[in-house]
Amino acid sequence: MRLILMGPPGAGKGTQAKVIGTHYGIPAISTGDIFRANVSANTPLGAEAKSYMDAGRYVPDEVTNAMVHDRLALEDCAPGFLLDGYPRTTAQVAELDKMLADLGVSLDAVIALTVEQDELVKRLLQRAHVEGRADDTEDVIRTRQHVYAEETAPLIAIYSERGLVIQVDGMGDIDGVSHKIFDAIDDRNRH
Numbered sequence: 001m002r003l004i005l006m007g008p009p010g011a012g013k014g015t016q017a018k019v020i021g022t023h024y025g026i027p028a029i030s031t032g033d034i035f036r037a038n039v040s041a042n043t044p045l046g047a048e049a050k051s052y053m054d055a056g057r058y059v060p061d062e063v064t065n066a067m068v069h070d071r072l073a074l075e076d077c078a079p080g081f082l083l084d085g086y087p088r089t090t091a092q093v094a095e096l097d098k099m100l101a102d103l104g105v106s107l108d109a110v111i112a113l114t115v116e117q118d119e120l121v122k123r124l125l126q127r128a129h130v131e132g133r134a135d136d137t138e139d140v141i142r143t144r145q146h147v148y149a150e151e152t153a154p155l156i157a158i159y160s161e162r163g164l165v166i167q168v169d170g171m172g173d174i175d176g177v178s179h180k181i182f183d184a185i186d187d188r189n190r191h
């Protein structure tokens with residue numbers, strides 16, 4: 001199964017990605033996590049990504065695309081994968097299309113998590129408290145929300161036109177949302 005998980009910052013993508021990956025036995029690939037690991041390990045990729053991440057801006061497409069290209073080539077992606085936080089721009093959609101075509105595979109679904117605005121802010125501020133992420137300050141959160149609305153929200157329409165989008169209500173507890181996602185995917189696979 002090949003899935004994309006989309007949703008605004010604070011929608012619970014990271015949490016749900018791990019649960020979905022485990023449930024279907026596929027790797028959950030988070031571009032944000034890969035960037036953060038590179039920042040922690042002081043790699044050249046981390047050095048390149050850090051200033052964008054700290055400002056709440058997107059890392060340039062060429063950098064992100066190359067990273068995803070290398071990740072999807074690894075053997076554990078053969079049975080499928082879940083992409084968390086990629087693609088985020090129309091250029092990344094086009095590049096992912098090429099990567100999948102080269103691999104001779106296609107997407108099964110794009111899960112779009114929807115969460116009310118007030119709840120998003122509440123969750124992000126809570127995460128700032130618990131995880132201490134450098135990009136969870138109020139200013140940077142606002143930038144990330146703006147960048148998401150401008151650059152990433154339009155991708156839902158692109159994938160909708162391809163009949164791939166499953167909207168899932170991301171409000172409520174983690175378990176409840178996971179089960180809504182499983183039901184939606186399984187339901188789709190039956191038809």
Ligand code: AMP
Nearest residue numbers: 031032052053057058059064085086088
């Ligand atoms: P996330 O953990 O998904 O919220 O990502 C954290 C940060 O990593 C983002 O705010 C961006 O700076 C960077 N990032 C993650 N995924 C992408 C992507 N697909 N394109 C560009 N930048 C990304």
